[in-house]
Amino acid sequence: MYNKIVTLTEYLLKEEQKFEKATGSFTLLMTTLENAVKIIASHVKQSGLVDILGKTGSTNASGDEVKKLDILSNEILVDCLSQSGQAQTLASEELADAISLENNGHYMVYFDPLDGSSNIEVNVNIGTIFSIYLNDKNILQPGRKQVAAGYIIYGPSVMFVYSCGQGVNGFTLDPSVGTFLLSHPNIIIPEEKGIYSFNESYEPIFHKHTLKYLKDVKNSEKKYTSRYIGSMVVDVHRTLLKGGIFGYPSDKERPDGILRLMYEVNPLAYIIQQAGGLAFSEKKNPLDITPKQLHQRVSIVMGSKKEVNHYQSFLS
Ligand code: AHG
Ligand code: MN
Numbered sequence: 001m002y003n004k005i006v007t008l009t010e011y012l013l014k015e016e017q018k019f020e021k022a023t024g025s026f027t028l029l030m031t032t033l034e035n036a037v038k039i040i041a042s043h044v045k046q047s048g049l050v051d052i053l054g055k056t057g058s059t060n061a062s063g064d065e066v067k068k069l070d071i072l073s074n075e076i077l078v079d080c081l082s083q084s085g086q087a088q089t090l091a092s093e094e095l096a097d098a099i100s101l102e103n104n105g106h107y108m109v110y111f112d113p114l115d116g117s118s119n120i121e122v123n124v125n126i127g128t129i130f131s132i133y134l135n136d137k138n139i140l141q142p143g144r145k146q147v148a149a150g151y152i153i154y155g156p157s158v159m160f161v162y163s164c165g166q167g168v169n170g171f172t173l174d175p176s177v178g179t180f181l182l183s184h185p186n187i188i189i190p191e192e193k194g195i196y197s198f199n200e201s202y203e204p205i206f207h208k209h210t211l212k213y214l215k216d217v218k219n220s221e222k223k224y225t226s227r228y229i230g231s232m233v234v235d236v237h238r239t240l241l242k243g244g245i246f247g248y249p250s251d252k253e254r255p256d257g258i259l260r261l262m263y264e265v266n267p268l269a270y271i272i273q274q275a276g277g278l279a280f281s282e283k284k285n286p287l288d289i290t291p292k293q294l295h296q297r298v299s300i301v302m303g304s305k306k307e308v309n310h311y312q313s314f315l316s
């Protein structure tokens, strides 16, 4: 006897049945995202083989224009989501302005098409991050209003992790059949593991509280180890599954850090908090920040509650 296998499609349909007024629009939107990221995944897999890296605007052997993978991923997402008719507004880290579509879609979708792009050419994991809101005239919504968010990791396996406000579930792509299967039901972030993930090369410009925190971690009785991949989505994914803390704080030269509120921080902070963790940007939960602009950057620490509280204890 086989264990019951649940596909992402089955899961989405089952979830939809819980909402009396569901029209199927959200399921269609998620299915579109699923298809788009499968296409991106297949390009990522070939990125070491085809001459596709770092060459926007140049041509490949067959005379086609070749594109950097992050630009290509952006186009795949924009094309698929535009055609789906379920989203009226799209906004991407790769586009200066939001795209307004003329349709009856119910949603606004924000995304970082490829996060960790500096890792592409060295064959290190990267991902796509997405954030979904209900339509609103004001596209600068606080993260608290997200109706769903998630990410896809292109690694040894391709994983699709999302939440629509009722916990976090992870699906792993079975490449032989091309289907995402529920592999990580109801993810809860572990509390105990001491992994900290900061780019410590910024020590010369870190603020005092971050320096004090890092020193304390290294001298603490609890055993800590350091991991930093440099793809936020992957560092946060490890934090979600193993516990610990990820941080890209503000520093003396970058008052808001570098990570983008709407494309990176809000969706990942939503996932971490749905899994029982904490996220913290300077004095508040990033989900409570009303953005002033689409590409706004914010400082962030997120992870297991105790670890984030520990960092906060160094802020006077
Ligand atoms: P992107 O590839 O979408 O531009 O994002 C890169 C980001 C993020 O993924 C990562 O955590 C951070 O840049 C790494 O920055 P540092 O090299 O300064 O550590
Ligand atoms: Mn990014």
Ligand code: MN
Binding pocket: 070, 093, 112, 113, 114, 115, 116, 117
């Ligand atoms: Mn990116």
